[in-house]
Amino acid sequence: MSELLENIKWSKDYETGIEEIDEQHHILVNTLNEANKLLTTDYSLENLQNITKDLLSYALYHFEEEEGLMKEYHYEKEAPQDFENHMKQHRDFSHKVVELRDSLKAGNLIEKDELISFLLNWLLNHIDKTDKKFGNFLQAKI
Numbered sequence: 484m485s486e487l488l489e490n491i492k493w494s495k496d497y498e499t500g501i502e503e504i505d506e507q508h509h510i511l512v513n514t515l516n517e518a519n520k521l522l523t524t525d526y527s528l529e530n531l532q533n534i535t536k537d538l539l540s541y542a543l544y545h546f547e548e549e550e551g552l553m554k555e556y557h558y559e560k561e562a563p564q565d566f567e568n569h570m571k572q573h574r575d576f577s578h579k580v581v582e583l584r585d586s587l588k589a590g591n592l593i594e595k596d597e598l599i600s601f602l603l604n605w606l607l608n609h610i611d612k613t614d615k616k617f618g619n620f621l622q623a624k625i
């Protein structure tokens with residue numbers, strides 16, 4: 484098993500400027516680092532299932548928090564395209580993780596690096612392209 488993935492250090496570059504959102508993103512990055520470490524030393528179907536379960540529940544909680552702020556500050560009305568795109572990304576990600584969990588349940592393993600890079604790439608790309616846009620919108624309001 485390769486160990487291509489390094490620990491991702493939290494960086495100011497990932498900040499949206501909204502403290503509550505940034506804290507949750509930080510937790511997500513730490514969770515992925517921990518998952519990477521655990522799978523490096525103990526790769527098993529059970530660990531893959533626990534990791535994806537915990538990640539999915541925290542991601543859903545986090546998406547709800549962001550979407551609550553969108554509602555509170557009328558993101559849909561003021562930036563309908565950005566709102567739609569953002570919601571779609573949250574939904575697509577949740578579906579992908581549910582599909583992945585179904586596949587694990589059926590006994591199909593996924594390589595550690597494939598899992599961690601999919602999750603990390605999705606998260607960092609979503610933060611950079613989509614959450615920061617919402618962060619800028621919010622910062623102008625509060």
Ligand SMILES: [Fe+2]
Nearest residue numbers: 549609613614
């Ligand atoms: Fe988001």
